[in-house]
Amino acid sequence: MSFLIDYIRTVYKSVRSLLIGMRKTGYYFTHHKEIITQNYPENRDTLNLPERFRGEVVMTHNEANEHRCTGCTACELACPNGTIKIVTKFDITPEGKKKKALDTFVYHLELCTMCNLCIEACPTSAIKMDQAFEHSVYDRRLLTKKLNKPDSKLMEGVE
Amino acid sequence: MLEEIGTTEQGDLVINIGPQHPSTHGVLHLVITLNGETIKKVEPHLGYIHRSIEKMCESLTYRQFIYSTSRMDYLSAHINNHGCALAVEQGLGIEIPPRARAIRVLLSELTRLASHQLWWGAMAMDVGAITPFFHAFREREMINDIMEETCGARLTMNYMVPGGVMFDLHPNFVTRTKDFLRFFRSKFNEYDELVTNNIIFQERMKGVGVLSSADAISYGCTGPVARASGVSSDIRKIAPYEGYDQLQFAEAIQSGGDCFARYLVRMQEMRESLAIIDQLIDTIPDGEFQAKTKAVLKLPKGEYYSRVETARGEFGVYIISEGATTPYRMKFRSPGFSNLSALDHMSRGSKIGDLVAIMGSLDLVIPDIDR
Amino acid sequence: MLSIAGIANSIHQWLNETFSSGWATLLEFVLVGILVISFFAFLGLVLVFMERKVSAYMQLRVGPNRVGYKGLAQTLADTIKLVVKEGLTPDGADKFLFNFAPFLVLIASMLLMAPIAFAKDFQIWDINIGVLYITAISSISVIGVLMAGWSSNNKYSLLGAMRSGAQIVSYELSAGLAIMTIVILAGSIRLSDIIASQENGWWIFKGHIPAIIAFVIYIIAVTAETNRAPFDLAEAESELTAGFHTEYSGMKFALFFLSEYVNIFIVCAIGATLFLGGWMPLHIGHWEGFNHIMDFIPSSLWFMGKTFFLIFLIMWFRWTFPRLRIDQLLNLEWKYLLPISLFNLLLVTFIALMGWYF
Numbered sequence: 070m071s072f073l074i075d076y077i078r079t080v081y082k083s084v085r086s087l088l089i090g091m092r093k094t095g096y097y098f099t100h101h102k103e104i105i106t107q108n109y110p111e112n113r114d115t116l117n118l119p120e121r122f123r124g125e126v127v128m129t130h131n132e133a134n135e136h137r138c139t140g141c142t143a144c145e146l147a148c149p150n151g152t153i154k155i156v157t158k159f160d161i162t163p164e165g166k167k168k169k170a171l172d173t174f175v176y177h178l179e180l181c182t183m184c185n186l187c188i189e190a191c192p193t194s195a196i197k198m199d200q201a202f203e204h205s206v207y208d209r210r211l212l213t214k215k216l217n218k219p220d221s222k223l224m225e226g227v228e
Numbered sequence: 229m230l231e232e233i234g235t236t237e238q239g240d241l242v243i244n245i246g247p248q249h250p251s252t253h254g255v256l257h258l259v260i261t262l263n264g265e266t267i268k269k270v271e272p273h274l275g276y277i278h279r280s281i282e283k284m285c286e287s288l289t290y291r292q293f294i295y296s297t298s299r300m301d302y303l304s305a306h307i308n309n310h311g312c313a314l315a316v317e318q319g320l321g322i323e324i325p326p327r328a329r330a331i332r333v334l335l336s337e338l339t340r341l342a343s344h345q346l347w348w349g350a351m352a353m354d355v356g357a358i359t360p361f362f363h364a365f366r367e368r369e370m371i372n373d374i375m376e377e378t379c380g381a382r383l384t385m386n387y388m389v390p391g392g393v394m395f396d397l398h399p400n401f402v403t404r405t406k407d408f409l410r411f412f413r414s415k416f417n418e419y420d421e422l423v424t425n426n427i428i429f430q431e432r433m434k435g436v437g438v439l440s441s442a443d444a445i446s447y448g449c450t451g452p453v454a455r456a457s458g459v460s461s462d463i464r465k466i467a468p469y470e471g472y473d474q475l476q477f478a479e480a481i482q483s484g485g486d487c488f489a490r491y492l493v494r495m496q497e498m499r500e501s502l503a504i505i506d507q508l509i510d511t512i513p514d515g516e517f518q519a520k521t522k523a524v525l526k527l528p529k530g531e532y533y534s535r536v537e538t539a540r541g542e543f544g545v546y547i548i549s550e551g552a553t554t555p556y557r558m559k560f561r562s563p564g565f566s567n568l569s570a571l572d573h574m575s576r577g578s579k580i581g582d583l584v585a586i587m588g589s590l591d592l593v594i595p596d597i598d599r
Numbered sequence: 600m601l602s603i604a605g606i607a608n609s610i611h612q613w614l615n616e617t618f619s620s621g622w623a624t625l626l627e628f629v630l631v632g633i634l635v636i637s638f639f640a641f642l643g644l645v646l647v648f649m650e651r652k653v654s655a656y657m658q659l660r661v662g663p664n665r666v667g668y669k670g671l672a673q674t675l676a677d678t679i680k681l682v683v684k685e686g687l688t689p690d691g692a693d694k695f696l697f698n699f700a701p702f703l704v705l706i707a708s709m710l711l712m713a714p715i716a717f718a719k720d721f722q723i724w725d726i727n728i729g730v731l732y733i734t735a736i737s738s739i740s741v742i743g744v745l746m747a748g749w750s751s752n753n754k755y756s757l758l759g760a761m762r763s764g765a766q767i768v769s770y771e772l773s774a775g776l777a778i779m780t781i782v783i784l785a786g787s788i789r790l791s792d793i794i795a796s797q798e799n800g801w802w803i804f805k806g807h808i809p810a811i812i813a814f815v816i817y818i819i820a821v822t823a824e825t826n827r828a829p830f831d832l833a834e835a836e837s838e839l840t841a842g843f844h845t846e847y848s849g850m851k852f853a854l855f856f857l858s859e860y861v862n863i864f865i866v867c868a869i870g871a872t873l874f875l876g877g878w879m880p881l882h883i884g885h886w887e888g889f890n891h892i893m894d895f896i897p898s899s900l901w902f903m904g905k906t907f908f909l910i911f912l913i914m915w916f917r918w919t920f921p922r923l924r925i926d927q928l929l930n931l932e933w934k935y936l937l938p939i940s941l942f943n944l945l946l947v948t949f950i951a952l953m954g955w956y957f
Contacts, residue, residue: 080935083427087920093421094359094657094919105366105659121380121395149292184295184386185394198380243754251837265758265925354837356828356922362658422919428829429921580758581924584838 118200123183126153126176127199128216135224136217138195140171147190152180170223174216179209193227240268247276251354251584254594256568258583265579270572278598285558290316290390290525293558297545298384300562301596303343304538306379307336309388314469314534315545316390319527325516328392329470334508335375335387336470336536337501338405341412342371343539344498347591351491352423354588355432355581360422367415370408374401390525392518405509409502416498424495433488437574437586440485447573448566451541452497453590456482456489463537477504487589494591526553540564540591564596603899604720631723635712639705639861644674646860649907650914657918678853686849689752696750701847701854704743708861710736714790715868718878718899722791729790730782733869734775737824740862741767744826744833747855748843759842762925763833767824769932774820776940780806780813780947781873784956794877801876805957809947814874816940821866822913823928825859829920830928837922867909871902875909878902 097103118124130136140157158172174196188198196216206212241262247255255276261269281300285293294312298305310332317324324332349364372382378398379385387394423429439449444457454461462479464472480496482489527549535544541563548557567590575583610630614623648663648671655662663670688697713724714732726732741764748760782788784806785796796802803810823830834842844855871877878898882890923931950956 086425086427089421090423090426090919091915093418094915097659098653098656098915101656103659104656104661105369106661108661108664119377119380119398121378121398122376123380147291149288149295182295182384182386183381185380186291186295186386189389189394241754250840265762352921356831356835356837357920358654359658359918362660366659423921426921428923428927431927432921432924579924579926580838581832581835581922 118202120200121198122200122202123185123198124200124202125178125183125198125204126181126187126196126216128174128196128218129194130218130221131224134218134221136171136195136221137193137224137227138171138174138217139193139223139227140169141192143190143192144187144196147186149184149186150180150182152177152182153187171217176214176216177212178204178214179212195227239263245583251587252594253350253587253592256592256594256597258571260580260583262580267575267578267580267583270575270583272568272571274598276598277595279595281599282558282560286555289553290319290527290555293555294388294390295384295386297560298386299595300560300599301538301540301543301564301593302383303346303593304339304540304543305384306339306375306387307536307538308543309386310336310470311534311536311538311543311545313388313390314536315532315547316525316527318534319530319532319547319549320390320521320525322391322519322521324392324470324519326471326513327515328517328519330508330512331393331397331517332388333470333472333475334405334505334512335379335385335393337504338371338374340539341498341501341505342368342375344494344501345371347494347539347588348419348423351588351591352429354584355429357423357426357429360419363415363418363422367408367412370404370411374404374408377401377404389518391521392516394518396517397512402509402512405505409505409509413502419495424491430488432581432585433491433589434484434486436487436578436582437589438484438486439570439574443570443573444485447570449541449570450566451537451539451563452480452490452493453541453567453570455480456493457485458483461542463535463542467535469534469536475504475507487585490589524553526551527555535561538563540593540596541567560599562596562599564590564592564594568592568597602721602897603718607721635709635723638712639709639857640678642864643857643860644678646864646910647674647677647856649910650860650917653911653914654918657915681853682850684849686851687846689846691752692846693750693752696746697846698851700743700747700750701851701858702743703746704740704858705854705861707736707740707743708858708865710739711862711865715865716790716794716872716877717902718897721899725789725791727789730778730788730793730873734771734778737866738767738771740858744843747847751843751846753846755839755841755845756843759833759835759839759845762835763826763843765925766826766830766832766928769929770820770823770830770936773816773932773936773940774824776937776944777813777817777820778869778873779944780809780940783944783947783951784810790872790877794872794879797876797879799882800957801874801879801881803874806947806950807956809943809950810874812939812943813947814870816936816943817870817874818909818912819936820932821870822916823932825862825866825913827859827863827913828917829922831917831922832925832928835922863910863913864906867913868902868906870909871905875905876901877905 128136128138140155142155145153145155154175155171156173156175157169159167160170162168185198188196243260243262244257245260246252246257252258257273257276259271259273260267281296284296288296294309297308297312301308345364345368349361352360375385376382378401379387439457441457441459444454444459450461458481460466460479460481465479477500480493480500482493527547529549529551532547532549533544535542542561543563544561546559547555550556571586571590575586611627614626618626652662663673666672666676688694711733714722714726714729716722744763745760748756781793781802784802785793787793803814826833844852847855878901880893880896880901882893
């Protein structure tokens with residue numbers, strides 16, 4: 070007889086555990102306010118990314134089209150992937166001396182792992198991380214970027 | 229044992245599971261020999277995602293190589309980075325500020341929670357229930373948002389630097405973490421209702437893939453896999469680092485050694501992680517978040533080893549330094565590799581469905597195994 | 600009153616007046632064939648959309664919401680994709696059986712459409728051995744599954760097909776015994792008689808305990824018979840990738856997919872007919888006013904409502920439970936369901952003999 074009671078108890082317990090699970094899914098089926106997914110491309114305007122989010126490296130320029138990069142290659146050395154390549158040139162200062170300056174800041178987005186080491190290494194805070202994350206393009210050459218704007222100059226007083 | 233490999237009898241069915249298969253969670257390749265539905269042998273083939281991270285690290289400086297360990301066990305990236313930072317700090321002999329230590333522990337535990345949540349969903353999906361996967365992602369998403377706000381990235385944070393952490397905690401961190409704790413606690417019984425108490429799930433888990441404690445030790449299993457077999461192996465307890473010895477938490481140990489025991493160990497670990505975060509969140513010390521270090525780090529000549537407890541087990545970092553700015557030799561001990569080696573032993577004589585359940589309960593991350 | 604049966608009768612009359620009786624019958628055959636096929640396509644679209652929405656809401660998602668109004672055209676777009684996709688036949692496959700299997704499965708489920716009463720007096724074929732016909736024909740689809748699995752020349756497919764064979768053969772027993780319960784209570788195996796016997800109350804209420812047990816067993820057994828989770832071992836996505844239809848693509852895959860959903864519809868329709876009174880409205884004893892109000896709802900709506908309720912139940916199972924293992928699956932059948940249904944059969948015979956039902 071105890072065998073039969075055990076048998077019935079097993080059946081009862083199993084069915085009960087299944088019904089508890091079904092109650093949970095049934096709850097979510099009827100309570101649509103619990104939905105957590107977002108309609109991504111439509112909500113692009115309201116998308117709020119934290120300011121520390123690392124999307125890509127950009128160089129800050131002020132209104133006078135001046136940047137803060139001295140071309141010291143600290144970021145190039147800090148980068149573990151060879152993402153950054155800095156091409157320097159020699160400017161002639163008003164005193165007639167030759168001075169090393171930035172010519173082109175080449176940034177390979179396709180190699181970048183957003184590790185933030187270049188930003189940490191930069192002594193003059195010339196570069197920073199931007200929140201843009203929609204990087205997909207049809208041609209990979211478009212991912213190699215030149216960060217300093219055309220005709221931009223070094224900001225006064227940045228050494 | 230060695231002779232058995234590569235021999236099949238007449239009538240055996242040899243099946244390749246992977247490298248592309250829904251339940252291997254990556255590019256693991258298993259050659260299984262079947263007799264009907266019963267497994268006679270499992271041979272894992274590795275190397276599909278080998279990136280030679282150890283060799284790469286030899287040409288990276290001590291600041292740079294930390295980021296690459298995020299790409300090994302990407303689910304506990306932060307804890308991997310933690311182990312590397314500890315090894316470098318051991319070599320440099322720097323003292324880490326108390327605030328940095330608290331931040332590290334807090335984020336490590338959050339990472340462990342996120343990893344276990346994903347495992348919970350994937351485990352349920354392996355045995356055929358798809359809905360829990362999405363429920364797990366709901367809580368995990370909150371952790372990812374916290375990470376994103378403080379570290380700047382969601383998965384591969386690279387928040388560790390030798391001597392501390394990269395930034396200070398975000399001002400919102402404490403409130404958001406408390407919100408998360410409250411939310412997760414309110415939803416945690418749902419995990420039990422949906423999966424743990426489910427009779428089908430229990431039947432699928434109990435008595436499947438039994439690993440005795442002697443076998444767990446001889447296969448070098450660590451983490452929840454070893455603890456489910458009754459082997460005390462929590463690095464946070466047996467070799468405390470970063471002030472874990474001052475925190476009150478229990479080591480989750482089960483004695484069954486089957487899939488259900490491994491499941492219960494991880495469920496309890498989630499509770500313990502919540503307890504650790506609870507203890508720390510209100511008492512984060514003030515002060516520096518990073519110790520002063522030189523611009524160029526050079527480790528003195530010698531060998532350095534540090535180990536941390538990731539969500540999968542013991543992660544060890546072994547550095548041989550010749551005194552240069554880059555390591556001479558780098559070796560990682562990844563938990564997944566040793567845990568995978570027990571797979572053949574555990575799954576012999578069980579069914580294909582069991583193999584999938586065992587793999588789920590081992591919580592394998594393939595890039596961690598291949599490196 | 601405008602009813603589906605009325606429309607059918609007027610078409611019948613018009614055809615007989617316009618053509619000779621032989622031609623009229625032939626045209627009716629063609630008409631019914633077209634209707635069945637289009638109903639198939641319609642069911643596929645509706646049920647796939649329903650499944651996706653049900654699963655989405657249970658999984659805290661929105662589900663398809665882009666194509667068409669609120670995503671309603673999503674399944675149509677999927678169908679177009681499947682139609683234009685190349686149907687690959689793997690090298691080394693048994694070409695004839697490989698191409699024939701999906702049609703066999705589909706034809707089996709199409710044949711099952713015949714005895715179902717969709718509305719009052721609206722039935723393709725009121726065969727006098729209706730229940731027997733259903734149990735017999737529903738066993739045919741397993742041949743198609745076995746054929747597909749064997750001919751694919753793929754080990755995953757073979758394993759899936761063997762699992763499916765073992766599963767369907769065992770679960771047919773308890774499904775049949777559950778149906779027997781109602782046959783004993785109703786005293787007929789003609790479906791229209793069974794429906795007519797439920798005029799004053801559905802069998803699940805009238806037959807109380809044995810009918811409820813039989814209903815639960817029936818739902819479990821047909822979930823297994825249609826290879827749905829938690830019994831989807833033949834497909835077992837996380838174990839066998841896609842089971843018996845691993846190698847199928849394009850329209851041939853779509854036929855398997857379609858027949859799966861149509862099979863669900865059919866077993867739920869039969870369940871609704873046997874246990875929930877088919878197209879019969881809900882009548883409670885002597886509540887005349889209530890019964891009158893219920894009579895105003897068209898019979899076809901009653902039938903569809905009950906059927907879709909059962910379909911929802913089966914979908915609910917799928918999105919809640921983990922999958923069983925093959926030995927547990929057979930254990931459940933042979934150690935639990937079969938003994939219970941045999942005992943239940945004894946019980947219901949006793950109750951029917953004593954007249955202890957309402």
